[in-house]
Amino acid sequence: MRMTGKSTMEERSKNITIHNSNHNRDEFSQWLLQNGFASSTIRNYTSAIRCAETFAKEHNLESQMLITDDYDLCTKAVAALFRNKEFVALNKRQHNRLSAAISKLLEYYEINYDFKTGTPVSKSTMIALPKTRVNTVLFEKVLAEKFVRGFRIGSPLDMKKFRRYYKAINNETPKISDADIEAMLLACGIRYDKKIFAPAAMLPAEMRNKLFSFIRASLNEGKQAVYYEALFRSFSEIFLDYYIYDASMLKAYIAFYNDGEFHLESQYICKDTLTQVNPLQEVKNYLIITGVPVECSEICKTLSHIPQNKVMQILGMSGEFVNNGKSHYFHVNVVHLSEEEIENIANLIRESISDKLFLSGNELIEIIHARYPFIIENNLPISAMGMRGVLKYHLKERFSFKGNIISSLDHVISMTDVFGNYAKSRQGFTVAELTTLASEMNSIIYFEAVYDNSLRISREQFVTKNMAQFRIEETDRAIDRFCNSDYLAIGKVNGFGSFPDAGFPWNIYLLEHYVYAYSKRYRLFHSGFNRNCCVGAIVKIESDIQTFDDLLSTVLAENDVTLKRDQALAFLVEQGYLARRKYSNIEKILIQANTYRNRKGTK
Numbered sequence: 001m002r003m004t005g006k007s008t009m010e011e012r013s014k015n016i017t018i019h020n021s022n023h024n025r026d027e028f029s030q031w032l033l034q035n036g037f038a039s040s041t042i043r044n045y046t047s048a049i050r051c052a053e054t055f056a057k058e059h060n061l062e063s064q065m066l067i068t069d070d071y072d073l074c075t076k077a078v079a080a081l082f083r084n085k086e087f088v089a090l091n092k093r094q095h096n097r098l099s100a101a102i103s104k105l106l107e108y109y110e111i112n113y114d115f116k117t118g119t120p121v122s123k124s125t126m127i128a129l130p131k132t133r134v135n136t137v138l139f140e141k142v143l144a145e146k147f148v149r150g151f152r153i154g155s156p157l158d159m160k161k162f163r164r165y166y167k168a169i170n171n172e173t174p175k176i177s178d179a180d181i182e183a184m185l186l187a188c189g190i191r192y193d194k195k196i197f198a199p200a201a202m203l204p205a206e207m208r209n210k211l212f213s214f215i216r217a218s219l220n221e222g223k224q225a226v227y228y229e230a231l232f233r234s235f236s237e238i239f240l241d242y243y244i245y246d247a248s249m250l251k252a253y254i255a256f257y258n259d260g261e262f263h264l265e266s267q268y269i270c271k272d273t274l275t276q277v278n279p280l281q282e283v284k285n286y287l288i289i290t291g292v293p294v295e296c297s298e299i300c301k302t303l304s305h306i307p308q309n310k311v312m313q314i315l316g317m318s319g320e321f322v323n324n325g326k327s328h329y330f331h332v333n334v335v336h337l338s339e340e341e342i343e344n345i346a347n348l349i350r351e352s353i354s355d356k357l358f359l360s361g362n363e364l365i366e367i368i369h370a371r372y373p374f375i376i377e378n379n380l381p382i383s384a385m386g387m388r389g390v391l392k393y394h395l396k397e398r399f400s401f402k403g404n405i406i407s408s409l410d411h412v413i414s415m416t417d418v419f420g421n422y423a424k425s426r427q428g429f430t431v432a433e434l435t436t437l438a439s440e441m442n443s444i445i446y447f448e449a450v451y452d453n454s455l456r457i458s459r460e461q462f463v464t465k466n467m468a469q470f471r472i473e474e475t476d477r478a479i480d481r482f483c484n485s486d487y488l489a490i491g492k493v494n495g496f497g498s499f500p501d502a503g504f505p506w507n508i509y510l511l512e513h514y515v516y517a518y519s520k521r522y523r524l525f526h527s528g529f530n531r532n533c534c535v536g537a538i539v540k541i542e543s544d545i546q547t548f549d550d551l552l553s554t555v556l557a558e559n560d561v562t563l564k565r566d567q568a569l570a571f572l573v574e575q576g577y578l579a580r581r582k583y584s585n586i587e588k589i590l591i592q593a594n595t596y597r598n599r600k601g602t603k
Contacts, residue, residue: 025049025067031108041260048094048101055087056080066105074109075184078102079176082183092191095255095264102187103256138170139181140188143198145169148243149598150195151185192252199256202243208257211235215254215262215269218305225268225277228254229307236587240563245595279306283314283321287331292381293324319396322389324382335379335390342394344372349399349406358407358418361388362442384442404443415441420449428463429454431531447529456513457504459532469503470514476521479538483522486543487551490515490524490534491576508534525551527578535579552577552589557596565590 025046032042049066056064056077061084063076081087081102091098143151146165152158159178167173174181182196189196203211214234218226232239232247244250255264262269270277282303287294296315300308315321320332337345348367352359365384369376379387385404392401400407403415422437423429438445454462478499482488496506504510512534516524525548526536537551545551552572556563561571568590569581583589 028067028105028108032104037259044097044260045101045104048098049105052081052087052098052102053077055084055090059084059086066102074105078106078187079180079183082186083179088186088191095258096190096252097255099187099191100256100258106187138166139174139184140198140200142166142169143185143189143196144201147196147198148201150192150197150243151189153182153191153194153196190252190256192249197243199253202253203239204242207238207242211254212257219262219269219271223305224275224282225265225270226305227268227307227310229267229309230305231269233308233587234304236591237564240590240594245591245598279303279310280314280318282306283311284331287321287329288333290330291334293328293330293383293386296327296329299329319389319393322386322393324386324389330382330386332390332393335382335387337375337390337394341372341375342391345375345391346395346398349395353399353406353408357411358405358413360441361385361404361406364388364391364406404441415443416446416449419446420453423450423453423462424465426454426464428461430460430462432460435531445531447531451513451516451529456509458507458509463504467503468518469501470518471500471502472518472520474500475502475514476519479515479519479522483538483540486545487525487537487539487554489537489576490526493538512536527583530579533579535576537577549585549589549592552583553592553596556589556593563590563594563597568593 028049029042029046032045037045053064053066056066061077061080063073063080065073066077068074068077082099087098142162142165146161146169147158151162159181162181163174176184185196188198190199190202191197211231215226215231228247228251232244232250235250239245239250244253251264254262254269258264263272263275265277268277283299283306286299286302296312299315300306300311303311315323315329321329322332324330345364345368348371349359349364352363352367362384365376365387368387376387382390388401388404388406395401398409400409400412402412402417405413405415405418407413418441419434419437422434434445434450450456450462453465455465455468456462478496479493481498482493490508490512493508493511496511499506502510502514512524512529515522515538521541522538523541524536525539525545527548536548537555539545539551545554555572555575555577556568559571559575561567565586566581569578569583569586572578572583573581
């Protein structure tokens with residue numbers, strides 16, 4: 001079929017456009033190469049640009065070319081893409097890969113052309129641009145200087161502020177719509193938690209270099225992956241002085257600056273897509289090679305690229321990792337037991353629990369030591385607690401192992417049951433008697449089971465629960481006189497003259513038990529019951545504080561205390577919220593406290 005004159009002209013125009021686009025794409029790639037980017041990174045950027053252009057065409061956006069002779073078409077395409085919710089979602093799923101490539105493309109144009117006058121300053125076929133075009137560098141400057149805590153997407157107030165700041169800083173008014181301003185900010189910034197952040201303001205270049213060097217060194221040392229949570233914990237004290245608030249925000253930051261050197265997954269960073277990441281196997285290999293019980297802190301230090309909570313989860317959730325006591329763990333394969341030895345021990349357990357309902361772990365070890373001393377002698381680094389854990393791993397299908405209690409599968413008994421039944425079956429008992437029971441069972445005191453089945457009336461004395469005579473409404477009103485905010489450290493209640501009669505003299509221990517089990521308007525938040533003191537807080541049920549971590553973060557945020565580990569812990573102990581200067585979630589709490597302060601506009 002013969003082509004018409006009109007069709008010929010359209011086809012020729014289309015071919016010229018494609019030719020010029022490919023020419024400009026080659027120049028962009030050459031510019032990246034000249035600026036030190038690796039070939040893999042260049043391929044990643046150009047691939048991302050093509051992906052964005054394909055998206056624009058498939059969704060019939062008003063402007064569809066990013067690499068083009070006309071910069072106006074490019075900026076219109078960028079604005080159209082970032083106004084499109086599907087594209088923004090796609091960019092987020094790809095860890096900001098698309099926006100990073102587009103930002104680099106805009107940087108390439110701005111370096112090669114004087115966009116204020118629209119005059120080309122290097123070889124190119126790009127036409128002179130109108131003076132009204134948008135300079136993303138000016139946008140990023142305003143974002144970095146005036147919105148260090150982020151520009152709120154969809155906020156009319158932030159948009160008014162932005163226009164005012166833009167004019168003050170750049171001596172001109174942005175002659176584009178609010179939607180286009182937001183789109184350009186999305187192109188040059190990092191989107192996180194319904195805000196846009198200026199990357200340069202989130203962390204100084206020196207700190208960024210340290211961060212990326214740390215990742216690079218970790219992966220070059222042979223680590224399979226670096227987890228965002230672990231990385232955030234490692235740099236948490238540095239981040240306190242800047243604007244990276246949690247691991248998810250750190251991930252978005254790394255994705256923005258990652259030039260293709262690393263492969264980014266949802267939870268971790270690795271070298272490439274072929275890397276097989278298995279943290280459980282890493283923990284297992286380390287402990288088997290070590291061959292002896294290792295302290296948790298040392299395991300976490302050696303495997304620092306894995307989040308500490310992930311390591312602890314692995315150690316706690318899998319029976320092949322055994323707690324040897326005092327936070328030391330080993331792998332079950334470190335202890336060598338033959339099938340015959342395991343069967344002999346199973347018979348010892350069966351004989352013992354046939355006479356009574358349960359057997360304690362330390363009783364079992366004593367019996368093994370008497371009957372088969374060589375088993376104990378061949379495994380001297382393994383404690384009684386550790387050996388019980390090994391036997392639990394091998395015999396869990398035959399017997400119930402609950403804490404230090406071994407019983408039949410038909411009649412399961414736990415250490416909670418032992419302490420609960422002890423408290424329930426007595427009219428009265430003392431803390432000293434509980435201590436003796438715990439020693440005999442080679443256990444801690446399960447205070448919560450005791451509190452649930454008795455009433456603590458003083459530091460030393462418990463009585464049967466049915467002796468409680470609380471007048472709840474009156475007692476809650478008495479607490480109201482002390483608690484003027486959402487919470488109050490329990491130790492701050494320093495007088496009980498206004499409290500109604502409860503059948504026993506009021507004291508801090510009776511108050512603690514009352515708030516824990518009887519109050520209608522208050523809850524007890526603490527790290528656990530204590531043998532010798534009462535710590536924690538009385539918290540109003542109607543407050544927004546839902547966990548003990550929430551409480552500690554709020555306390556630190558609302559008081560004049562330096563948000564550093566040692567100072568924060570000292571303050572919490574001094575104020576009566578903790579019993580000692582140690583708390584596993586302190587880093588997370590410090591970050592949350594800092595976030596609370598930032599929301600209020602204070603530092």
